[in-house]
Amino acid sequence: MSVGAPGLLAQEERYEHDFETGVARSPWQLFWRRLRSDRVALAALGVIVALVLVAVLAPLVVKLAGAPGPNVQDRNATDVFGTPLGPSGGHWFGVDPLGRDVFSRTVYGARVSLLVGVVGTGVAVLLGVAVGLVAGYYRGWVDTLLSRLVDVVLSFPVLLLGIGIASACSLGKGCVGGAVTPGVRTVILVVALVSWTSIARIVRGQVLSLREREFVVAARSLGASNRRIVVREILPNLTAPIIVYSSLLLPQTILLEAALSFLGVGVSPPTASWGWMIADASDNFDTQWWYMVFPGAALLLTVLAFNLLGDGLRDALDPRAER
Amino acid sequence: MAAYILRRVLWGVVLLVLVSLLTFVVFYVLPSADPAQLRAGRNADPATLAQIRANLGLDRPLTAQYWTFLTQALLHANLGYSYFSQASVGSLLVDRLPATISLTLGAIVIWVLVAVPLGVVSAVRRGTWVDKLTTGGALLGISVPVYWLGLVALYLFASDIGKFPLLPGAGSYVPLTDDPWKWLTSLILPWLVLASTFTAVYARLLRGNMIEVLSEDYVRTARAKGLSERRVVWRHALRAAVTPLVTLAGLDVGLLLGGAVLTETVFGIPGIGRLNYDAIVHADYPVIQGTVLLAAFFVIVANIVVDVAYAYLDPRVRTA
Numbered sequence: 273m274s275v276g277a278p279g280l281l282a283q284e285e286r287y288e289h290d291f292e293t294g295v296a297r298s299p300w301q302l303f304w305r306r307l308r309s310d311r312v313a314l315a316a317l318g319v320i321v322a323l324v325l326v327a328v329l330a331p332l333v334v335k336l337a338g339a340p341g342p343n344v345q346d347r348n349a350t351d352v353f354g355t356p357l358g359p360s361g362g363h364w365f366g367v368d369p370l371g372r373d374v375f376s377r378t379v380y381g382a383r384v385s386l387l388v389g390v391v392g393t394g395v396a397v398l399l400g401v402a403v404g405l406v407a408g409y410y411r412g413w414v415d416t417l418l419s420r421l422v423d424v425v426l427s428f429p430v431l432l433l434g435i436g437i438a439s440a441c442s443l444g445k446g447c448v449g450g451a452v453t454p455g456v457r458t459v460i461l462v463v464a465l466v467s468w469t470s471i472a473r474i475v476r477g478q479v480l481s482l483r484e485r486e487f488v489v490a491a492r493s494l495g496a497s498n499r500r501i502v503v504r505e506i507l508p509n510l511t512a513p514i515i516v517y518s519s520l521l522l523p524q525t526i527l528l529e530a531a532l533s534f535l536g537v538g539v540s541p542p543t544a545s546w547g548w549m550i551a552d553a554s555d556n557f558d559t560q561w562w563y564m565v566f567p568g569a570a571l572l573l574t575v576l577a578f579n580l581l582g583d584g585l586r587d588a589l590d591p592r593a594e595r
Numbered sequence: 596m597a598a599y600i601l602r603r604v605l606w607g608v609v610l611l612v613l614v615s616l617l618t619f620v621v622f623y624v625l626p627s628a629d630p631a632q633l634r635a636g637r638n639a640d641p642a643t644l645a646q647i648r649a650n651l652g653l654d655r656p657l658t659a660q661y662w663t664f665l666t667q668a669l670l671h672a673n674l675g676y677s678y679f680s681q682a683s684v685g686s687l688l689v690d691r692l693p694a695t696i697s698l699t700l701g702a703i704v705i706w707v708l709v710a711v712p713l714g715v716v717s718a719v720r721r722g723t724w725v726d727k728l729t730t731g732g733a734l735l736g737i738s739v740p741v742y743w744l745g746l747v748a749l750y751l752f753a754s755d756i757g758k759f760p761l762l763p764g765a766g767s768y769v770p771l772t773d774d775p776w777k778w779l780t781s782l783i784l785p786w787l788v789l790a791s792t793f794t795a796v797y798a799r800l801l802r803g804n805m806i807e808v809l810s811e812d813y814v815r816t817a818r819a820k821g822l823s824e825r826r827v828v829w830r831h832a833l834r835a836a837v838t839p840l841v842t843l844a845g846l847d848v849g850l851l852l853g854g855a856v857l858t859e860t861v862f863g864i865p866g867i868g869r870l871n872y873d874a875i876v877h878a879d880y881p882v883i884q885g886t887v888l889l890a891a892f893f894v895i896v897a898n899i900v901v902d903v904a905y906a907y908l909d910p911r912v913r914t915a
Binding site: 420423424425426427428429430431432433435436437439523527530531534535536537547550551553554557558561564565568571572575576579580583 | 610613614617618621622734735737738739740742743746747749750756850853854856857860861871872875876883886887890891894895898
């Protein structure tokens with residue numbers, strides 16, 4: 273999704289003068305100053321740090337809360353008919369139909385969400401930046417080929433592509449002759465494969481204009497190699513847009529993982545995943561509302577925090593886009 | 596102009612062929628399940644399996660299978676037959692299409708009617724409570740997983756299980772031709788849920804564009820020559836702010852017509868998305884190929900329509 277913020281694109285090393293103090297500041301110093309004064313973004317960052325801590329320290333968090341592990345089935349937590357019980361002192365978020373503690377599974381679910389979100393976005397960005405750089409810099413038939421590839425992937429319904437690859441690689445022995453086996457890694461691969469195109473388009477567009485700029489022409493006339501021009505001259509100018517679009521892509525990636533798991537083609541069952549929990553809860557959510565509400569709320573909170581931080585980063589890196 | 600359209604259409608056809616090839620690679624070459632195995636059951640003997648494979652044409656080389664599919668599709672408009680129901684893929688698509696179109700069109704109406712005023716008003720009244728409420732709500736809207744929102748909506752408002760039973764719940768969809776009133780009421784919840792994300796996305800984008808446009812010189816000129824503020828905002832500024840969003844909206848409509856798997860799943864609507872999902876689970880390759888191609892077709896057509904509309908409005912595009 274294009275978010276249209278031309279101002280942050282192609283920022284050269286431009287020092288701005290602070291008229292009050294008379295101190296010249298680098299773009300990065302300005303960025304930090306702006307971000308620090310954005311209370312919403314800081315709060316979002318706080319939530320994200322807390323979420324990461326919860327995910328990393330999941331066993332500790334669960335232990336401190338006095339809850340059983342994510343795969344412990346508590347027979348006493350279901351009534352005589354085997355219907356799971358709702359939130360109580362022993363199970364803060366109630367239990368699922370197998371008698372597993374929903375709080376504990378929600379905590380562990382953060383691991384999958386954040387892991388797939390961060391690594392999946394990282395891989396997608398690497399891929400997208402690489403394709404965009406090559407296509408924009410070399411132009412000609414390389415550009416035509418890569419841009420057409422992006423066209424094909426973009427005309428392919430993303431979720432269906434994801435379901436297809438995920439179901440091929442998530443069941444049985446995996447796919448490509450067992451090279452890709454089911455599990456979190458497959459989901460990361462799928463998420464990256466369907467998410468890289470927007471970054472590639474944005475980077476390509478930027479490179480097309482950057483490569484004609486004076487500093488690139490100067491570097492070329494000084495005899496710099498293509499590789500040096502791309503890595504040392506062009507790439508640094510793309511840092512701001514890459515940061516912004518990565519941060520806006522991350523929540524999308526988290527939602528995509530959850531959607532895949534919701535459809536049953538994401539992370540495989542014994543592992544706790546928010547999307548899968550919501551799907552599992554959808555059979556009996558009219559009576560066992562807690563099983564649906566808590567994983568969904570956790571997912572919403574996570575995605576919201578990343579979206580807020582992404583907005584904050586964009587505003588801080590792009591002074592022209594006032595709120 | 597005609598040459599431009601022709602070029603776009605030809606590229607669209609090529610794109611469809613490439614998509615079909617990609618589908619073929621993803622679903623045939625990386626097989627998730629053996630359709631013969633699924634049909635024959637768990638304890639089938641090898642001879643039966645081989646027989647089924649031969650019947651389905653799965654024993655032939657992959658290139659030959661793809662070539663047959665391609666020539667049949669291009670020359671005879673025949674997308675093949677489902678491995679399971681034996682129905683032709685074309686008839687399955689025709690069966691499911693009305694539900695998907697109903698879902699999409701209603702959602703579009705809601706999203707345009709809500710997103711445009713919200714985006715404009717929050718841009719014009721930047722910083723007021725209206726703006727804060729809109730931007731906050733829009734952030735929630737882009738962050739909420741649509742299937743979860745659907746379940747919550749059902750939990751609250753569905754007539755069968757809801758706490759405030761107001762509207763028909765999941766699985767209540769009836770075709771428009773059967774009963775228009777039931778069709779309408781059964782789709783209200785899905786429409787609202789599906790539209791929520793899009794409304795949020797477009798309200799945000801429109802607000803950003805409006806803020807930018809309102810600071811342009813020609814808006815100042817329009818004000819200076821004494822036009823009413825309402826006219827300046829709703830005629831001059833909105834037109835410029837909305838144009839870039841039309842491209843995006845076109846793409847999104849194309850995507851939605853290809854099936855809203857998640858919304859259809861939650862509300863039990865028998866649309867294209869559900870058809871595709873079930874086909875993937877059952878390794879029903881011809882149906883997968885058909886649904887993916889239909890979805891890609893809508894995206895490509897939406898792209899062409901949007902681009903041609905642009906070229907019509909702005910002659911510079913044609914040469915680019």
